[in-house]
Amino acid sequence: MGAEPVTRTGRGRIALVMIDNPPVNSLGAAVRRALDREVAAALDDPNTAAIVIAGKGRMLSGGADIREFGKPPPADAPILPQVIDRIERGTKPVVAAIHGTAAGGALELALGAHYRVAATENTRVGLPEVTLGIVPGAGGTQRLPRTIGVKPALEMMTSGELIASKRALALGIVDALVEGDVVDGAVRFAERLVAEGKGPRRTREREDKLAEARANPNLVAEFRQQIKRSARGQESPGAVVDCVEAALTKTFDEALAFERATFQRLVGSDQAKALRHAFFAEREAARVKDLPEDIPAAPVGRAAVMGCGTMGAGIAICFANADIPVRVLESSPELLDKGLARIRQTYAGMVERKRLSQDEMDKRMALVAGTTAMADIADADFVIEAIFEDMALKKEVFRKLDAACRPAAILATNTSSLDVNEIAAATRRPDRVIGTHFFSPANIMRLVETVRGKATSRETIATSMALAKKLGKVGVLVGVCDSFVGNRMYYAYGRQADFLIEEGALPQQVDKAIQDFGFPMGPFATRDLAGIDVGYRIRQQRAAQRKAQGLPPDPRRYSPIADRIAEMGRYGQKTGQGWYRYEKGARAPVPDPEIEKLIVAVSQEKGIQRRPVTDQEIIERCLYPLVNEGAKILEEGIAQRASDIDVVWLYGYGFPRWRGGPMFWADQIGLAKVYDAMCRLYERDRDWLEPAPLLARLAKSGGKFAEV
Numbered sequence: 001m002g003a004e005p006v007t008r009t010g011r012g013r014i015a016l017v018m019i020d021n022p023p024v025n026s027l028g029a030a031v032r033r034a035l036d037r038e039v040a041a042a043l044d045d046p047n048t049a050a051i052v053i054a055g056k057g058r059m060l061s062g063g064a065d066i067r068e069f070g071k072p073p074p075a076d077a078p079i080l081p082q083v084i085d086r087i088e089r090g091t092k093p094v095v096a097a098i099h100g101t102a103a104g105g106a107l108e109l110a111l112g113a114h115y116r117v118a119a120t121e122n123t124r125v126g127l128p129e130v131t132l133g134i135v136p137g138a139g140g141t142q143r144l145p146r147t148i149g150v151k152p153a154l155e156m157m158t159s160g161e162l163i164a165s166k167r168a169l170a171l172g173i174v175d176a177l178v179e180g181d182v183v184d185g186a187v188r189f190a191e192r193l194v195a196e197g198k199g200p201r202r203t204r205e206r207e208d209k210l211a212e213a214r215a216n217p218n219l220v221a222e223f224r225q226q227i228k229r230s231a232r233g234q235e236s237p238g239a240v241v242d243c244v245e246a247a248l249t250k251t252f253d254e255a256l257a258f259e260r261a262t263f264q265r266l267v268g269s270d271q272a273k274a275l276r277h278a279f280f281a282e283r284e285a286a287r288v289k290d291l292p293e294d295i296p297a298a299p300v301g302r303a304a305v306m307g308c309g310t311m312g313a314g315i316a317i318c319f320a321n322a323d324i325p326v327r328v329l330e331s332s333p334e335l336l337d338k339g340l341a342r343i344r345q346t347y348a349g350m351v352e353r354k355r356l357s358q359d360e361m362d363k364r365m366a367l368v369a370g371t372t373a374m375a376d377i378a379d380a381d382f383v384i385e386a387i388f389e390d391m392a393l394k395k396e397v398f399r400k401l402d403a404a405c406r407p408a409a410i411l412a413t414n415t416s417s418l419d420v421n422e423i424a425a426a427t428r429r430p431d432r433v434i435g436t437h438f439f440s441p442a443n444i445m446r447l448v449e450t451v452r453g454k455a456t457s458r459e460t461i462a463t464s465m466a467l468a469k470k471l472g473k474v475g476v477l478v479g480v481c482d483s484f485v486g487n488r489m490y491y492a493y494g495r496q497a498d499f500l501i502e503e504g505a506l507p508q509q510v511d512k513a514i515q516d517f518g519f520p521m522g523p524f525a526t527r528d529l530a531g532i533d534v535g536y537r538i539r540q541q542r543a544a545q546r547k548a549q550g551l552p553p554d555p556r557r558y559s560p561i562a563d564r565i566a567e568m569g570r571y572g573q574k575t576g577q578g579w580y581r582y583e584k585g586a587r588a589p590v591p592d593p594e595i596e597k598l599i600v601a602v603s604q605e606k607g608i609q610r611r612p613v614t615d616q617e618i619i620e621r622c623l624y625p626l627v628n629e630g631a632k633i634l635e636e637g638i639a640q641r642a643s644d645i646d647v648v649w650l651y652g653y654g655f656p657r658w659r660g661g662p663m664f665w666a667d668q669i670g671l672a673k674v675y676d677a678m679c680r681l682y683e684r685d686r687d688w689l690e691p692a693p694l695l696a697r698l699a700k701s702g703g704k705f706a707e708v
């Protein structure tokens with residue numbers, strides 16, 4: 001960096017203080033030092049009547065430099081709260097010009113200014129610190145409530161949501177919106193202030209917006225209760241509430257000090273480390289190790305989805321949402337109608353819940369076309385197959401797709417378990433065949449496992465990863481193995497859940513322990529949601545296949561409980577009964593004595609003496625084998641890196657983000673501890689549980705998955 005990271009120029013009587021620290025004007029030490037100096041100089045300059053603070057390039061500022069987190073601040077630069085304090089105490093009006101994304105420290109800086117104007121287009125503001133396990137540490141928790149009121153400030157800061165310019169105006173975060181150049185607009189705004197003789201309006205002195213909450217102390221208490229439930233063990237949202245409460249009960253300076261202390265305490269916490277890990281892991285997942293940066297991703301102008309069932313409909317919606325025309329192909333006009341209706345209903349539901357305008361729904365529906373003729377999808381750039389999970393059928397369909405589609409088209413399969421290499425071999429373009437494993441519901445879940453076959457070309461990988469991003473997904477590259485990364489690990493986890501209930505636990509106890517760990521749902525409630533029939537059919541098919549191949553039944557430990565429940569016609573939520581009962585129209589699982597009877601009967605049949613199972617045992621039995629399977633996946637090269645496995649679990653299965661993902665979590669616990677526990681489990685119950693060689697090696701050398 002040669003040039004000054006902050007410049008000051010005169011525009012008549014307005015001083016323009018411009019942050020110029022590419023690429024995103026982050027507020028590192030050099031910027032803070034220069035900003036502090038230039039603001040001080042402008043305040044001293046007798047020719048300056050007002051000050052505008054703005055950012056060059058794409059945004060005002062990207063906020064704090066998160067690489068500085070957890071390190072001691074350099075002694076020769078002011079910390080951000082000091083810079084903001086100087087601005088706020090200034091005796092001349094200061095206007096912040098916001099454009100692009102002003103998140104975290106950037107918005108805190110703007111809240112320290114006396115007035116704010118924002119570009120109408122492409123502006124988003126917010127305080128997302130909570131998602132990194134911390135609280136705003138430069139006055140955000142004090143100045144936002146003073147600017148927009150306690151309730152909206154709590155909502156914004158505990159969700160971390162970024163909001164667009166119009167809402168920012170309506171809430172009162174900004175005073176005016178500017179069409180065209182935001183700096184010019186801010187200068188005009190400042191000139192008007194001077195002309196009207198308006199002086200500084202210091203946020204620290206504004207008390208009116210706090211009055212409502214001061215009059216009603218329950219407001220904060222109720223919000224705290226509510227946030228406690230949704231935070232599922234994450235500390236930072238509650239800490240935000242504490243800081244806002246301090247705004248109501250302490251002086252501004254005391255509350256500011258309280259916020260700073262809270263920030264300092266959290267920034268070095270395990271949760272914040274885990275959340276920073278999750279943040280970087282997601283970015284890292286986009287990088288493919290053996291893919292040079294210059295391999296171009298082919299544009300996807302037209303897409304096709306084959307099979308418009310549960311997954312196909314959701315995937316088609318993803319394309320339409322991303323403004324990519326998509327044609328869905330079904331096997332009969334009736335099924336096509338049904339499939340298109342499924343898409344329409346999903347959108348209509350969003351309109352009903354006010355997540356989408358009718359206008360927008362119409363626009364997106366207009367991008368979706370249907371057909372029953374393969375010739376109609378011949379011109380697609382990217383085809384995703386989402387028909388039944390049946391190898392013979394998929395091979396036949398890929399042969400036909402290969403013949404019908406243009407040679408450059410990429411043919412992807414959404415298979416959740418089948419061998420992508422075998423599917424690819426049914427075509428003459430195995431280099432342009434890949435797996436795109438979406439998760440259900442496909443229009444909501446953000447994970448896509450991008451499955452690379454042995455012949456898949458680098459261009460095909462680049463295009464598929466770029467497409468995932470375009471669809472708003474988090475693509476993670478994985479290799480071919482049975483069930484890929486996420487589901488393969490999930491089986492290891494689910495099996496243990498089954499064995500635990502044979503040994504003495506009940507589904508509700510297992511689910512509660514897993515929820516208390518931080519998952520949104522336990523394994524049994526999850527199965528009720530997904531449908532018990534699906535897994536049942538897969539297990540039946542696999543058993544039949546073994547038989548057809550002349551193999552004896554799998555000798556490993558097997559729990560028949562799920563099969564018995566499926567055979568009772570209890571398929572889960574969709575039939576009102578499964579592992580639990582469901583009241584009509586409700587989604588809350590109710591423990592069912594009938595299932596308890598069934599479980600106890602199975603224990604008896606197997607000669608298992610039921611015993612009390614602790615929550616600690618549930619966590620170790622379910623999650624250590626999951627980590628162990630992850631270690632095998634890593635060693636086999638099925639995942640590129642441990643953090644990719646974490647991303648799969650964060651986005652596909654709701655692993656608590658504040659624990660960083662299973663591999664990071666295991667690294668934190670210490671792999672020796674995980675390994676010892678696996679050895680004990682293996683000793684007792686050989687099946688499936690052999691410790692992964694990689695886990696054994698790392699445990700002995702004191703290593704971590706992160707270093708592999």
Ligand code: NAI
Pocket residue numbers: 306307308309310311312329330331335339385386387388389390397414415416417437438439440
């Ligand atoms: P589904 O049964 O809901 O939908 C399959 C659709 O494909 C049906 O509408 C059927 O009419 C259509 N179809 C069948 N043969 C066809 C053909 N020759 N031409 C055109 N359309 C045809 O199945 P679902 O659940 O959507 O699964 C689809 C694929 O996605 C499977 O490979 C499955 O393993 C995979 N998958 C499923 C997940 C889930 O949670 N349901 C999750 C991830 C992947």
